[in-house]
Amino acid sequence: MYHKQLVLLTALTFIFLSGFSQTREIDSLTIQLTFQDQDSLKVDTSIKLINALIENKEYVKAIQYLNKSEKLAKDLNYISGLASLNLFNAQIYLKNKDYKNVISSYNKSLHYYSKSNDSLGLANVYQKLGVLYLELGNYSKGLDLSISAIEILKKYNLKKQLGELYNKIAEAYFNTNEIEKSLLYNQKSLDISKELNNIDGIIFSTISIANIYSIKKEHRKSIEYYENALTFLKLSENENFRCEILPNIGREYLRFNEFTLASKYLIEAITLNKKQNNKKGIIISYTYLSELNLKLNKSRLASYQINEAYKLINQIDDDELKLETLRVLIKVHSANSDYKAAFNRQSEYYELKTRLDLEKDKNFFSNIPKEPSIEKPKIDDENVSESLQDENKTNLEIKKLKLFIYGLLALVFILLISLFFLTKSNKRKLKYISNFKSDNENAELKEKLNNLEDMNQVKNRLFSIVSHDLKDSISSIKSFIDLLNNKDISKSEFKQLLPELSENADNASTLLLNLLSWSKSQMDNLDPKAEIFDIKEVIREKLNLIKEKVAKKRIVVIDESVKEMVYADRNMIEIVIQNLLANAVKFSRVGDVITVTNRQKNDKSLICVADTGVGISEENQKKLFSNEGFTTRGTDQEKGTGLGLSICKQLVDLNNGKIWVESEPNLGSKFYIELPKKS
Structure with missing residues (x-):
């Protein structure tokens, strides 16, 4: 009896010293755990305590209980407990962005839930793992797992989780440019939010649908959904939604040159976003107000507004918005005849757009750590001087360039031969048909003659066009060869000119190869x-x-x-x-x-x-x-x-x-x- 009283006193002292931030639930579970036997009930209590600690962000204590509970569950072969504990492990690893261990823990949890035939537990892990893969960019695997969870969530009528999952799937399809599927899942999420009377969920999905219709250039539908979202906002205190909707609906009215409505929403958007210190909203509002005033020939006001947007653009992480701001900025500079500034912003626009296009085409785990790469040993030959290496490199580049030019000339020669035989063949056919035509006015032969004449005409025009485009590139290459032969350029000048020459040569080569491919496929017809x-x-x-x-x-x-x-x-x-x-x-x-x-x-x-x-x-x-x-x-x-x-x-x-x-x-x-x- 005395021993139990001592244990109780010790537990109470521990709770007191651990701080007043702990909830009553944590206090109660800690005491309860102290007196329980080493069985599955103790694991269940520990799971509740770990969940409470994680919610209270006391991760160190949560890990201590996790380690002890996992050992006990393994000793007891308590499968259901092991499944839940691995879920908590994954949750803690996720806080530290340790994705390798997150995925490993989720997979262990899947294994245990499968072993215990717990379909609801499986659905929970499928959902969490699917969302993780989606957030990391592995859309294929993420969608597979998420869709696997849908049927189970439907079976158990877990509408809240189902609505959240629909949102994630919609976002994934949006990011992979599958707009129609994204629209479908946003609509499903909206329907569930309406069933649950989840006002914030309704507004979120409605805004997402409006954004998609804007991308689809169905601007009237986009306006309709933005207006619906504003109506539901009367039942919500979330001003962040209003900050997002106002500039977007202003932009949509601007598409139809409805300047009064567009101006009303955009001015209101600037006022609200400044009040909320929402820099993204301020940038969007100023950008489209600038475009509006440009259309009204108020170029000075347009300049002020777009410059205000551009000042803030580097303070937020949104490259798509930066691209849109640059697009309007280029228009404003051009309207003000500031061509140098327009040209500079245009270069910035293209660099950013190219990078974004490349990123959109990627579909891999950019955040998951890769295996460390093995560096190749560097060659450090002290007997070879740096200047000699540069000399050899330059000579090698010149040799490669000359070989390429000879190859290019060979392609031109082959092209001329192809043209010669093609023209000769068609002339023979024309002569034969013309002679036959004089003896027998046959309608079918007339049609063939006309078709053949058209074919020759088309081919001659085609070759004329492409040859015209080749002239500049070949002239540039010839001039460069003359400079090389006469030794009129230095090594540094050679290095500066090489990229430009390489680009001209590549362009000429591409055009020639296209033309050769064309002529080969057109020897008999124009299909x-x-x-x-x-x-x-x-x-x-x-x-x-x-x-x-x-x-x-x-x-x-x-x-x-x-x-x-x-x-x-x-x-x-x-x-x-x-x-x-x-x-x-x-x-x-x-x-x-x-x-x-x-x-x-x-x-x-x-x-x-x-x-x-x-x-x-x-x-x-x-x-x-x-x-x-x-x-x-x-x-x-x-x-x-x-x-x-x-x-x-x-x-x-x-x-x-x-x-x-x-x-x-x-x-x-x-x-x-x-x-x-x-x-």
Whole structure:
């Protein structure tokens, strides 16, 4: 009896000394645990205590009880207890971002729940592990695990957990650009929140759906959902939601040039976000207010507002918002004729956009520690001087360059031979059909003759266009060879010029190989070799080809293309995009803006190359796509073959697409291409 009283006194003293921050529950469980026998009931009590300690953020004590309880559970072979304890282990490892041990603990927990046939426990781990994989970027595995948990949660009618899981799945699909699936799961989450009368859940899902409709360019639906969210906000005290909604709904009204409503929401957004010290909300509000005032020709006010946004942009971690701010900043600088600033911001815009596009394509565990890489031993030969190594390296680069140029010339030679035999073959066919035609006026032969003449015409135009594009690259390479042969450049100058030369050579090589591939496939007919490819990749490649011309004219280029698969002959479409971009540059003045976009339109892909250049008269628009070779000089007196747009039309037509233009003199032009997304 005396012994038990002593133990009780000791336990009470421990509780008192451990601090007043502990809850009554922790106090009670600690006392209860002191008197329990070494059995499964003691493990269950310990599990409750560990959970309370973790909730109270007393992790050190939680770990002490975890270690003791896990040992006891193993001795008792208490499977259910081991499953729960490993879940707590994972929770503590997660606090320290020790992902390797987090996943190991979750897997152990899965093993024990499976062994005890505890489907609810399995669902709980599937959910937690799935969410972890999603947050770390492994969307494939995360979605598999999360979807596995859904049916079990439905079976037990665990709507709160199900709604939370739907939100995570929706977010994962959004991050992998599967917008329709993201919309579906956000809608499911919204339905559950309505059933549970979870106001904050309703607002969160409604905002997410509004954001998706905005991306889908269904702006009226987006406004409808934002307005719904504002209505539900009357029942919530969460001002953070209002901070997010107001600038976004202002942006949507701006899409329709409804300036009064847009201004109302954006001004209210600035006031509220400043009050809440929400820098992201302030930036969004200023950015779109600036765009609004730019449209109203209030350039000074637009400049002030976009500069206020730009000052704050580096204080938050949101690259997508920074990209949008830069887009508007470029427009404002251009409108104010500050072309140098516009050009500098444009470079910043492209660097950021390229990095973000690359990051979106990645799908791996960026946060999970990788196996340590083994460094290769460094060579340190003291007998070889640094200057001699540089000399050898330079000589090697020159040799490689010369070999590449010889290869390039060989490709040109092969191309000329291909052209010769192709033309000769077609001439023989024309002569034969013409002779036969004089003896027998046959309608079928007339059609074949016309088709063959058209084919020769198309091929000749195609070769003329691509050869014209090759001229600059080959001239640059020739000039560089002359400098090398005459030893007119130093080693340092060589190193400075090498990247530019390499780019020119790569461009020329790519064009030649495309042309050879084209001529080989067209020896007999003009049937396109359709395939599924990402139009964004083509746009990015072709924009890189015009960088120098754009810089020379100080033109602002905005690439708003998105990843989208189309079904067409890639070589043909590359030629079309290249010609449209070249024309946009040709007819743009200093400081003009070229914008490239693409979006889904029904089951088609709609690509647009727009410029704010000199524009095209209505009379000349009728001549653009004709076979007569209509051409005019560019803003820098650039010459052209006059064949580009006619061949573009024929190539687009061959791919079951459409091409058209909308233009006004002195306001610019928009060239549209519509292509199928599937066969």
